[in-house]
Amino acid sequence: MGVSKAILGEPAIAKAMLQGGVEFIADSHLENIIKMRNAGLLTRFVLLRTALSQAESIVQNVDISLNTEIETVGKLDHFANAQHKIHQIIVMVELGDLREGILPCNLSQFIEQTSHLSNIEVIGIGCNLACYGGIKPNNQKMHELSELTNVLEQDFRIRLPIVSGGNSANYEWYKSAPKVERINNLRIGESILLGCETLHRDPIPGLHANAFKLIAEVIESKQKPSLPNGEISQDAFGNIPTFLDRGIHHRVIIALGRQDILPSSLKPEDDLEILGSSSDHVVLDSKHLDLKIGSEVKFDLDYGGLLAAMTSPFIQKKFVEFS
Numbered sequence: 001m002g003v004s005k006a007i008l009g010e011p012a013i014a015k016a017m018l019q020g021g022v023e024f025i026a027d028s029h030l031e032n033i034i035k036m037r038n039a040g041l042l043t044r045f046v047l048l049r050t051a052l053s054q055a056e057s058i059v060q061n062v063d064i065s066l067n068t069e070i071e072t073v074g075k076l077d078h079f080a081n082a083q084h085k086i087h088q089i090i091v092m093v094e095l096g097d098l099r100e101g102i103l104p105c106n107l108s109q110f111i112e113q114t115s116h117l118s119n120i121e122v123i124g125i126g127c128n129l130a131c132y133g134g135i136k137p138n139n140q141k142m143h144e145l146s147e148l149t150n151v152l153e154q155d156f157r158i159r160l161p162i163v164s165g166g167n168s169a170n171y172e173w174y175k176s177a178p179k180v181e182r183i184n185n186l187r188i189g190e191s192i193l194l195g196c197e198t199l200h201r202d203p204i205p206g207l208h209a210n211a212f213k214l215i216a217e218v219i220e221s222k223q224k225p226s227l228p229n230g231e232i233s234q235d236a237f238g239n240i241p242t243f244l245d246r247g248i249h250h251r252v253i254i255a256l257g258r259q260d261i262l263p264s265s266l267k268p269e270d271d272l273e274i275l276g277s278s279s280d281h282v283v284l285d286s287k288h289l290d291l292k293i294g295s296e297v298k299f300d301l302d303y304g305g306l307l308a309a310m311t312s313p314f315i316q317k318k319f320v321e322f323s
């Protein structure tokens with residue numbers, strides 16, 4: 001599954017994921033899935049985060065949803081019945097990371113309850129690790145998920161065609177696992193988008209780490225002192241700033257701010273240093289570079305930066321095709 005939430009369900013990028021070979025597009029926001037459907041993308045859409053209040057629209061717009069609450073699944077069943085549909089779900093199991101998931105000891109009861117819902121089909125189970133608790137997906141966790149799959153299939157005489165072992169953090173496990181057992185699916189966002197695995201942010205061979213560039217315009221470029229002048233109080237975000245005296249130096253301001261981006265996630269392409277930021281300005285030490293106003297400064301992004309930049313309505317998105 002290609003995960004499109006970090007790119008706000010941008011249809012052009014989801015399309016590239018499909019061309020790259022993913023079988024499903026998964027997103028945590030229903031709004032993103034609706035956007036991709038409306039753009040004419042043909043695939044099976046998976047909703048990663050299922051909210052009770054959206055049940056009707058989920059049944060209408062999503063092929064498969066990830067679930068952990070029987071009340072929500074009951075609501076999905078109700079609307080699936082009304083819309084004459086079978087809604088497919090993947091049941092998420094808690095394997096130690098403590099984000100979403102049903103405790104393994106409660107799994108059988110959950111599956112038993114879903115078996116009474118005539119418009120719900122359980123097509124798999126899954127787990128999510130290294131997201132909240134930073135727990136590593138390893139052979140032991142994947143074996144546990146495989147075993148749970150086997151037990152459920154035997155106990156309920158069902159088949160679970162999808163066993164979804166995790167996200168971009170599963171790369172290391174996948175590369176080194178002697179056998180993947182029942183795991184036949186991963187839900188991958190960051191690795192596809194930024195070319196790295198996510199346990200150590202190591203690059204994945206053959207992938208591009210800089211497919212995304214953020215470009216900002218220089219709106220001020222001046223020699224200025226490095227120390228502010230006056231009584232120090234709180235800055236725009238309630239912090240008391242501290243400063244390093246580097247004498248008179250060249251500073252530039254770019255038309256970007258914390259409303260658009262996590263400044264700490266910006267990695268300048270050139271030898272520049274980010275000194276600080278407010279909601280709408282980022283101040284940089286431009287060192288030996290002669291950056292005139294109107295010129296551009298380019299940055300690479302990490303996941304948080306990509307997420308924020310894609311979400312900001314003030315940042316124009318431009319797609320460049322490479323052949």
Ligand SMILES: *Cc1c(COP(=O)(O)O)cnc(C)c1O
Nearest residue numbers: 003048128167168187188189190
């Ligand atoms: C966001 C998300 C993913 C994708 O995570 P990446 O680290 O981007 O690969 C997978 N599964 C779930 C449930 C998610 O919420």
